[in-house]
Amino acid sequence: MLEVTAFGEGWTLEHEGGRLPAVVPGCVHTDLLAAGVIPDPFLGRNETGTAWVGRREWTYTAELGAASGHERTDLVFEGLDTAAEITLDGQLLGRTRNMHRSYRFDVTGLRGRLAVRFASAYTEAAAVRDRLGERPAAYAEPYQYIRKMACSFGWDWGPTLVTAGIWRPVRLEHWSTARLGRVRPVVTVDQALGVVELHVDVERTRSEADLHVEVRVGGRVARATVEGTSGTVRLEVPDVRLWWPRGYGGQPLYDVELTLLHGDEVLDSWRRRIGFRTVQLDRRPDRHGTGFTLVVNGERLFARGVNWIPDDVFPSRVTGDRYRRRLGRAADAGVDLVRVWGGGVYESEDFYDACDELGLLVWQDFPFACAAYPEEQPLRGEVEAEARENVVRLMPHPSLVLWNGNNENLWGFRDWGWEERLAGESWGEGYYLGLLPRVVAELDPTRPYTAGSPWSGSWERHPNDPAHGTHHSWEVWNRADYAEYRSEVPRFVAEFGWQAPPAYATLRRALPGEELAADSPGMLHHQKADDGNGKLRRGLEHHFAFPEGDFDRWHYLTQVNQARAVAAGIEYWRAHWPVCAGTVVWQLNDCWPVTSWAAIDGDGREKPLWHELRRLYADRLLTLQVREQGLVLAAVNQGARAWRGDLTLRRMTVDGVLVEDAGVALEAGARAVTVVGVPAELRPDGPKEFLVADGGGLRALYFPAPDREIRYPEPEFEVTVAPGAVTVTARTLVRDLLLQADRLDPAARADRGLVTLLPGERVTIGVTGWKTPGVAAARAALYCVEPSR
Structure with a gap:
């Protein structure tokens, strides 16, 4: 052995x-x-x-x-x-x-x-x-x-x-006679019949030895002879339970054990867990353009995704427990797809094991990002060798549903001046449209491949055409107000996002002794984006008066703006299912303490964006938005059962006066969206009014003007504290209340993020890790939107 x-x-x-x-x-x-x-x-x-x-x-x-x-x-x-x-x-x-x-x-x-x-x-x-x-x-x-x-x-x-x-x-x-060199598992399912086909390569010290392999799955056993250095063993498993993404069913996993034998002597073994499921990528053209919809076990999905970067710039420090914590937080936020971005690595088995268990679909980039890559030796042989090894290594994982050739390189060739500078030199196209799809088709025919992200599917169209395939939406963050997310409906948004600084306690640890300011030396060093602070400022100024010289307000408002920006995109695009079939937020995590687009900062603390994702990616979502026909209410139902209930619409003034209200009967079918127009008498009139929709424990808000134009009342609320809880009772409208729990104690966590309270409403925020509760400390850690001054 x-x-x-x-x-x-x-x-x-x-x-x-x-x-x-x-x-x-x-x-x-x-x-x-x-x-x-x-x-x-x-x-x-x-x-x-x-x-x-x-x-x-x-x-x-x-x-x-x-x-x-x-x-x-x-x-x-x-x-x-x-x-x-x-x-x-x-x-x-x-x-x-x-x-x-x-x-x-x-x-x-x-x-x-x-x-x-x-x-x-x-x-x-x-x-x-x-x-x-x-x-x-x-x-x-x-x-x-x-x-x-x-x-x-x-x-x-x-x-x-x-x-x-x-x-x-x-x-x-240490081995004798022979060992397993490579095991390539092809797992398929037809109705309830699961098929496991293992293609086995062996290395020998003795060519004359008679070898065979034995495989066990789900109580079934099959054997096959190994001729020379390779063999194939096939096993059928009836009545298999299907593996589903989270929210659609369970994640049953089956142990597979392959044994290499010489007579009765066990020479080597290979053990993995597999899942039975089917996956297709629907890229058929339609009247809206070209689709990009994942289909698992015949079920068409709106992908609720996040982009994943290496969780530490020193990746050897990322343990199995750390993967599970971070991916568990993704699942807790309603995420069902994680894209492993192409500027990182093929992650360790621990990552994919966790995704298998959590029901998180994995979109795996090959590691090419934002550059023209030479296709000659010595790189070409390395690219093929790494692709072949990692495709086979990751094949057992049912969570893996898509191979992607690169990040932004096809787009870069067309739009970033590369074509002229390259003057005919190789740049990677042969990898993405030639080598890599051939490797995937040969080794892993059960999974779809796409040449890049973004990619419209053809050079006859712009690579980042929102009407075709995958789209990266970065013009909004770079140059516009986040309201512009609502100007188009891409078929699949594979990247978009908005920056915010990390949690306060993370900054205090990372910048010891520094007097914090948006432009203090350490803050600027931990802001790596080109004109990042300028973009943060311009993004804020579309909505708020800029808080000159007030770091705490700047820190709070930039986090509010991040959550609102991402909400603007996801709400609009989810409400246009099935035309739009997914959003993948840039990004879930950070690799160090930094101002970035992440929902979880480099010390593992959740930003308000993470809490907002829990609302945005829940099976049921209410959203008020402006369409061509005017203000509408959209009920998004990604659950397996129809959503029926009564909603209440209230037109109110910011001073808390009810102007008009009405009840609306709602019915949204399973995996469907219902859109109804808001009656004229309920539409807010100018910056003094807003609209509230409540039903089924959900709430949607619509303010027709940016905050800087709204004459909010001075926020008034009462605070009470009990072990593990902070309760806030509003006396006025309190918009985007946030308890920054890490200001209470670096180890403290709150169980919710931004919440808007109407006069008389109350919220209880659960807090863990706070050793010395007190009302004064709690009040000092509470922030909300204040009147413009």
Whole structure:
């Protein structure tokens, strides 16, 4: 039987002629940080002072032990970041140049000093650039010349911390006769009959040995002979339970065990969990353009999505528990799809396991983002090798429903001046429209592939045409008021978002001793977007008087604006189902403390946006919006049962006077949207009035003017405190009340975000982690919209 020995202990990192303890898996930065050689690059402006780390060579060493008694011993690296030379007592074992692959070296009978020497990623990228020529990119760093996590080189939300190291586990595998080299599972289902077809490649030490494989799934067993180095075993499982995305059904998972045998001797085994489900991507043309609708088990879905970036700029620090916490918060917010963005990595098994269990659909980008990528060697062979390995590695996961060729590169070629600058040089099109779809079709025919995001499906149309395929909506954040989200109905919004700073306690930890201001040195350093603060200001000024010199108001209002902006888009687009078939918010998470588009900040604290997503992505949503026919009420029902009930519409003044009210009978079918016009007598007249719709425990609000034009009363409310709860009773209209629980205690969390109270209404906010409750402290942590001054 194959024996596995973990090889994570006993490593050292050479540093200035000496040696430091090294943690494997890990990276140079984390080892230097643990040894006190560098300060925490996430604090203050320390990032700048650690830039030298990414420009040096680094060597890891360990002692390789004695032989095992097996015929063969392999040294297996699950991930090396990135350009490395591996030697054993000075003898070259091999060289690597791809972070996204694993590597295996035959070390049978060898022992001694193992060294893994990493070249600077800058040096490797420069060598490739000198050989293949310049290629344009959205950022100045050379990430397109090396198969490495692109955002290591910085992004408009991330620091420039160019890593090196043994970033995934290392092991020794000892085996005799044969071992399993690759198992490719093709899982299909027809009605209630599940079919598991395992394509097996083996590596042998003895070609004459008779081998067979045995597979067990759901109490069923099948066997097949392995001829030469490959074989296929097929097994049918009747009456399987289907795996569904969350909100549509359960997530039953089946254990699969494949055993490689020589006679009765077990040589090796492979174990995974699978789920039975079907997935299609409906891209048929219709009168609105070209659709982009995911269909799982025959059910057409409106995808309630978020974009995922690496959860730490040092990805070896992201544990299985951390994945589950973060993805659990996505599920808690009503999310049913997570897009793994192309500037990051193929995540670890823990990520996809969690998505399988939580019912989160995974849209997986291949790692290409915002740049022209050369298609010549040495990159082309690396791209194909990494694609083949990771497609097969991730195939068992039922949560994985879509492969995507790249992020924004097809769009960049057309709109960002690349075509002229490239002058005919390769830039990645051959990957996205040639190599990658061939690999997916060959290895994973059960899943759809799309060439890029955004992508209209044809060069005959603009790549980012909102009427065709996927669309990225960034003109609004960059240049307009978020009300412009309501000016069009894309078929599928794969990226859009609005910035806000992280939670107050996160800023206090990240910027120790700094007097916080929107433009203080640390705040500016932790704002990586081009003119980010300018865009935040212009976005605020469409709605509020800018709070000059008042950081606390600026912090609160920018978070309000983020939540409102995302709500403006999702409400409008969900209400246009099935023309629009999904929204994927940029972004769920952060990789460090930073002002960004994230709903959960770099310290894991939820912004008001996260709480707003819980409302926006719930099965049932009420929204008031202006259409061509005037003001309408839309009831969005993504549940499996019809929604019937009575709604109350109230036209009110901001001073709390009821002008007119009416009841409305509502019926929205399952997975459907109902839109009804608001009667003329209920439509608010100018900035002194607003409309409230209530029903089924849900509320929608419509204010016809921006806040800066509304003469709000001075907010008045009472506060009471009990263990684990803060209760607020409104005496006036209190708009967008927010308890910033982390101002009470850095460990405190509130169970809700922004809430608008009418006069006489009361809300109780649950609070955990607050050790010394008090009314004064609670009142100081409460914020709401105030009259313009």
